[in-house]
Amino acid sequence: MLLNQSMVSQFINLVVHYGDYEDLDRLYIQNQLIRILSAQGVETSEISLEITEWSPVDFSEYWINQMIQHGLIENVLYEREIIEAQLLDLITPRPSTINHQFHHLLSDSPQRATNYFYALSKRNNYVKEKAIAKNIEFEVPTEYGDIELTINLSKPEKSAKDIALAKEAESVEYPKCALCIENEGYQGSVSQAARSNHRVIRLDLDGETWGFQYSPYAYFQEHSIVLSREHTPMDIGRQTFINLFAFIDQIPHYFIGSNADIPLVGGSILSHNHYQTGRHTFPMDRAKEINAFEVEGYEGVSCYTLYWPMSVIRLKSDDKARIVDLASYILKQWMNYSDAEVGVRAYSDSGERHHTVTPIARLRDKQYELDLVLRDNQTSEAYPDGIFHPHPDVQHIKKENIGLIEVMGTAILPARLKEEIHMIQKYLLGEKELETKLGVHFDWVKEMESKYDFNEANIDSILREEIGHKFKRVLEDAGVFKNDHQGQMAFMRFIKSL
Template sequence: MKLKQLMDDFITLAIQSGGWMELDRLYLRNKLLMMIGGHTPDSDYEAVYDSTSADSLADSLVAYAVEMGYSNEQSSKSYLKSQLLDLLAPPPSVVNAFFAQHYSKSSEEATNYFYELNKRNHYIYTPQVGKKEHYETPYGEFVIQTLEDEKAGKSRAIDGFSTANLTEYPKCTYCFENEGYGEEGSAALPTRRLIRMNVGGESWGFQFSDWEEYKEKFFISSEAHRGLMKNKDSIARIAQLLDIFPQYFILLSPEKAKEHSYYEGGRESFPIAAAAVRTYIELKEFPLMNVGSLDWPFPVIRLQSPNVEDIIEGSDYILQKWQQCYGEKLSVEPMIIGRKKKNLYEIDLLLTSGKQPNEERATAEYLGRHSLSPVNGKKSIVENQLSEKVLEEYVAMLKSWTPFGMDQQIGENEAIDDFLHRLE
């Protein structure tokens, strides 16, 4: 195809995104010419591309720019490509208006719109999964998979974000100021869009992760650059977010305090969601609530109730009692996960050791899914087949995260059950 046809196909995708109209076609053509260093659309430049793929179209435009003298450095080409793809994402006001319009019909229709927009402008990158196997364990079915991607395990703009090129603005990757921000050589992505939300009377922003570790992974961060305490207010936000997005699970990370904490979530159903309850107790303060410990390699307490106030108060009550009993003895970094099952609120309190290795752990690791990539020293397994040994190593790693220690005189199950019975 000639250059003019290449640009027109790209502009057609931009118009279809909802941010532009047919009247803007000539303006966009001239804007593209300036960006790629062209002088006229009537060039004899030949390009082979997929006219339905934003990625393919943008790559062809970048290739033309390189022919016209643009830098052939990978960082420079990536920066130009991100600027081009930004034209396929409507401005935030338009995205938020469309989201609200879809949300008036259903929350799922709204998130589907936003997800497809992010996929279309190539903001979301989904790693390629190679071999995937399901293993029966004493804790239910676990999943071990391999990633074929060379990028697997490396830092991305959001998940595993590298701050090497950040200055004081934006302060971090979760700040609202990242929306539309781009600087050559940085990990910023100009195509990023946030959905503004009111959560507990405060301004929050919903954005999909650029690295889709699991299905429809997203982050929700406050407009204020601050950390989050794991207290009743943070649990109440989880419950409110479950009402806003009942199709998703919502999670508050166990990682150590951050300058700007966030909620995480997605659509995937992980093995922990199907884990069996080993021991039930009754709390007289919350007669409508089920409370029990799960069969899991490290301590997990599950709460279920149709009453949102009970689920908030009950979760806070248990965490406070845990702090009173073990706060000075055990180092714990709780992960709080919420999900909705029809009219039932469900909260899992994952009580993991705060003495884990400093390396960043993927969320899925806690929840029953382990991923292997060519960059994590498992090449022979990745290239051939998964093995029971990998499963054994994974389960052993999960067990090592127990706050009670591996050399305790009584079993972990007895320890967590004893704690629960003391609550009755």
């Protein structure tokens, strides 16, 4: 395969403009392209292509398709991604250059710093805008306010061949997981993501070095990850609260929160301590503050419960140290609190801990805020997936763990729903032969069929509203103290115990 000279020249222009290279490096860059693309060289003809509006991603997609056509790589996901990351690494400055520029901007304007790093992460396709745009997003009004729903279509589906190759591959222990800082610049393999174009900002959080990076498949605006430098398990404690506010002090226009640190109610990666952050206002941020209270010995911190499907305590103060002290006290009390009347149990007979919190920090109106969402991961014979987990009758919509993002009122729903909803629409509009294919949705569809008079004009809005109400139920199932008289009386007993 020979590379077109016009294309090579135009791509090199982008590399020089955006990367760490100068015009003197043009031949070197050209040879890097030949190496990455397994090309034989560059054709000498003067054929010029009208591609002046192409982005770096456009060039990489074109060349990868050329490699597949010439039999230089197989048309499998991991090979395409490795080549793409290597090509886009050329337009990405070195980690040291990016870190120096980020911190230079941070000292003047945190927003300029994140704007710089976010633009770079989109340009080199680490943040996969084209894939993210495939997601189906909508809002549904509820008594708790509008909640957000996303049917997640951004992550590319692996083919049967991709899956087979991954199963056959030897297991490797470097990097230890997808969140390890060692992924920065890592080539990738059949079983590990390509990260040649990956960059991580180093941040100091209370004297320890942490990494800050954007999420490739964002679920909200500027979705990013703050990750421990060391591969250590998730842990919620006093240091967590200190770290969250240390981040907010540096990047005050972002929120930051952590998944829980125990199974079933935690996130998908419990093996590596990390937080999630970004520039987004979630439905829970707007939740009504009710039941104001103070805790003796912690005067100066305003405390509230929230009108929200889950059980939330919000702490507010000008003094972040006071919030950290009170949050640490509340966490300790919650970890040891039981209330048999509502099935709340801190420890099993074997000593297994069932309680933790999902914490979320922000700066609002020049005041520090910390939300503590109470979590309980008990299981029972009736609810083997979790008592405070989506119950079986709503798992046809959402069965997965309820993590930080869902807690705050943004549903991340499985990609399977897109086709399933399309099939349900056809059934409800008259294709009754599809009844046998309704599967896990059968009871729900039959209930809707008796409730609504569906037509082409109203079916989309009705189905979205029904999905939203299912997700509201998911959150209510995950709430420890329910929003009924018994549940709220129990919540107040815990508050009084403080």
